[in-house]
Amino acid sequence: MSRRLVSLTLDTLEDLPRPCRQCVYWELDPVSAERACANGDPGLEKEAWVSQTLLEWGSCGKLAYVDGMPAGFVLYAPPAYVPRSMAFPTSPVSADAALLMTASVVPAFAGGGLGRMLVQGVARDLTKRGIKAIEAFGDAKFGDEPDDTVRACVAPTDFFLSVGFKTVRPHPRYPRLRLELRTALSWKSDVEYALEKLLGSMSPESLLRPVRPAPATRSSAG
Numbered sequence: 001m002s003r004r005l006v007s008l009t010l011d012t013l014e015d016l017p018r019p020c021r022q023c024v025y026w027e028l029d030p031v032s033a034e035r036a037c038a039n040g041d042p043g044l045e046k047e048a049w050v051s052q053t054l055l056e057w058g059s060c061g062k063l064a065y066v067d068g069m070p071a072g073f074v075l076y077a078p079p080a081y082v083p084r085s086m087a088f089p090t091s092p093v094s095a096d097a098a099l100l101m102t103a104s105v106v107p108a109f110a111g112g113g114l115g116r117m118l119v120q121g122v123a124r125d126l127t128k129r130g131i132k133a134i135e136a137f138g139d140a141k142f143g144d145e146p147d148d149t150v151r152a153c154v155a156p157t158d159f160f161l162s163v164g165f166k167t168v169r170p171h172p173r174y175p176r177l178r179l180e181l182r183t184a185l186s187w188k189s190d191v192e193y194a195l196e197k198l199l200g201s202m203s204p205e206s207l208l209r210p211v212r213p214a215p216a217t218r219s220s221a222g
Contacts, residue, residue, distance in 0.1 A: 001067055003114070005121045008061025008075070013050055015063055015070040017104070021046065025153035026075070026101040029083035053081050058129070062121045064105075064114045072105035074118040076126075076134065085137075090169040090176040093135045097178065098126055100136040103155050119163045123184035135168070135178045136160050 006012055013021065024033045024042045027049040036042045053060045057078060064072040079085045079093040082101055086092060093099050100122065105114045122134060138157030157175055161167075164184060165177035 003071075003117065004065050005117060006063050006065065007059045007125075008050065008063060008073070009054070010047065010051060012063055013047060016073055017070075017106075019152075020073070020102075020104070023153060024049070026082050026084045030087055033084070049081075053077055057081065059125055062118050062125075064118055066109055066112075066114070070106070071109040072103070072114045072118055074103040074122055075101040076122055077101065088137050088174050088176070090137065090171045090174055093176070094133065094168075094178070096131070097133040097135040098131050100134045100160075102153055103159065115159060116163050119179070120184050123179075123181045127181050127185060131181065133178055133180050135176055136165060137174050138165075138177055139173065140171070140175060141173055 022043045024036055024045045027033075027046060028036060033042075036045045050060065060077045060081075061073060061075045063070055076098050079099050082099050085099055085101075100119075103115065103118060105118075119134075126134060137154060138160045139154040140157040142152075142154070142156035142158075154174070157177070160177045160179075163179075165179045167175050168178045169176040
């Protein structure tokens with residue numbers, strides 16, 4: 001099974017899940033987003049946002065592929081590019097952090113470490129730009145309201161906690177969480193992580209080192 005991570009571009013934008021491709025929950029303020037969904041083409045607004053952010057700031061998303069199939073994605077940007085970020089009760093995002101807007105892994109590929117792979121890809125990218133941390137608004141009640149489709153744009157708090165984020169401002173519904181980039185960059189590689197998870201405390205080196213046969217010993221004759 002091959003896995004690869006690529007940056008979001010106007011070409012790879014088409015590989016986002018269709019509901020996310022047409023969603024401008026994060027990219028526009030609440031009033032403009034509602035207007036775009038009611039009167040216009042939110043897909044065009046999404047494309048315009050990605051294009052502007054790429055030109056002015058740089059990479060703003062990662063996509064994970066498994067055997068060539070889109071399996072997960074993450075979107076991120078400075079808070080100034082994300083009007084919705086000011087609408088949360090736990091706003092604002094810290095001045096030294098970029099905002100991880102949303103993240104998702106296709107259910108068929110859940111549990112395979114793709115979430116961690118995506119977040120570490122973001123960490124590598126942002127560290128090169130001198131950013132110290134990423135923050136996110138989580139949904140502590142994700143899934144409790146199955147018909148609340150808009151709120152699906154806010155990733156579950158449990159997802160962020162599972163990939164290393166810590167709560168910096170609690171809230172019963174929308175806590176703000178933070179991950180120091182140096183922490184993400186210190187994670188072991190996915191291969192080492194998977195091996196240790198599977199085989200406990202045994203090190204990959206000792207498992208892969210060929211076992212030499214013990215030297216033959218002569219039995220003493222009486």
